[in-house]
Amino acid sequence: MMNKSTILILAGVVALATSCQLGPNWAPPAMEVPAVFRGGNTAGASMADTPWQTVIKDDNLISLLTDVFNHNRSLEAMQHNVDAARQYVTIARAPMFPWFGYGASTSKGMNSQGGANVAQTGGVTTNPGSIAASASWELDIWGKISRGVESADASAQEAQEQLHNMRASLLRQVATGYLQLLMLDEQLKITRNSADSYRDSLSLFADQQSTGIADGLQVASAKAALAAAEAEIPALEMQIASLENTLSVLAGRMPGKIARGGSLQRFVSSSKVSAGIPADIISRRPDIRAAEQALRAANAEVGVAIASYFPSISLTGTAGYATADLRSTTSRYAHKSGWGIGASLTGPLFQAGQLRANEQAKKDAFMAAKSDYEQAVLSALAEISTTLIEREKLREVIAKQEEAVAAYEESVKLAKERFKVGLSAYFEVLDNQLRLFPAQKQLASYRYQYAACIPTLYTQLGGGWK
DSSP, X not given: OXXXXXXXXXXXXXXXXXXXXXXXXXXXXXXXXXXXXXXOOSOOOOGGGSOHHHHHOOHHHHHHHHHHHHHOHHHHXXXXXXXXXXXXXXXXXXXXXXXXXXXXXXEEEEOTTOOTHHHHHTTEEEEEEEEEEEEEEEEOSSSHHHHHHHHHHHHHHHHHHHHHHHHHHHHHHHHHHHHHHHHHHHHHHHHHHHHHHHHHHHHHHHHHHHTTSSOHHHHHHHHHHHHHHHHHHHHHHHHHHHHHHHHHHHTTOOSOOOOOOSOHHHHHHHOOOOOOOTHHHHHHOHHHHHHHHHHHHHHHHHHHHHHTTSOEEEEEEEEEEEESSGGGTTSSSSEEEEEEEEXXXXXXXXXXXXHHHHHHHHHHHHHHHHHHHHHHHHHHHHHHHHHHXXXXXXXXXXXXXXXXXXXXXXXXXXXXXXXXXXXXXXXXHHHHHHHHHHHHHHHHHHHHHHHHHHHHHHHHTTOSXX
8 A cells, every 4th residue: 555655745746737837828819999990880789790581681592591501511521620629629638637547468388499497387488467457647737738728629619610700601602692693684684685676676677778778887786786685695694504503502402593583673772781890890700709719729839838848747557466377367366466656757858949949939820820810800890891881882883873774764765766756767776775785784783782792791790600
């Protein structure tokens, strides 16, 4: 049995095991941000606090996004990465506890040329067998292990935030892709209508040319307009099919059609946005939270590097039986018991500057992570401000473009009326149509950009991942 002095020594060592942690303690970084977003209104409640289903307001898009969140393969892979990162926390924490093991050994053999002993043993040699249990424990006196646990936990939290960030990114990508489909549908409809109008013009000019009323210039102009419109139709259909396939794969579906309804106009006229206060994005945006956890991990690694200067202290113990034959271990008198306990101390003496370089490298990595964090905050502020300004300016652009489209529609109407009463040639109708249809397609594009500001701003503010 262990004497009292041994027990007291061990108790003192254990008391020191968690007595200090070297290196800087973690404190969340403080970064000054403006009171309101540039381009935003007076600070108030943020749309990012609203569930994404409430922001989307489209049953087809909600169904599509639900499939994305449930079946997207990249999300599934990222979830496994998060689970793996959590396991590394357990791995890092394991050395904080005693480790127990066991072992057994025996051997037996024959050597017919073993010398004088052969006559006595018949050439058979037997080594004593043993069964023993062992225990070891590295005492975390300097906090090297606990700092490693802190680093692993921060890395696991970073992986979790990256998962949240991927969900938000997919929401934005799929929502804006869906809106783009609505834009392409509208542009395809406009292009088909324009092709029908140009076809009628060509037919009319061809008839007039045969009677000598129209000349070749009018016929050639109508042919060119018709051919250009007909070329746009398959090009738009190709874009639609490609985008549908992309969205299908993101939703974990086989490539196919995407159900959709409504129009861009509904998205444009429905949505009021409220950005909230800039300070909230630091606690809400998953990419900023991930950068903060990366900084926390780097901070803990500095502590690990500093603790590496100091010695490691380990306790070991063994207890078991030894016998000439393992089959005899059940006999009361055929075996002998034994135990042992000890402590070891190992530490660096000279490593050619490796420890100092490692410490400096970890400090440099911390400063790099700090810069990355600050950059993430600044980039977030710039993104949100840009989207707020774009949305405000696009409202003005759409209003003017609607005026232009209305004017072109009126000019086409008046040109047709003038043609009917013989005040102008049909070429005047064609000329005004060549201005109207591109203006209508441009209006659809502006409406798409305006509507896309909603899911873009929502995710930029940190919404969509809860």
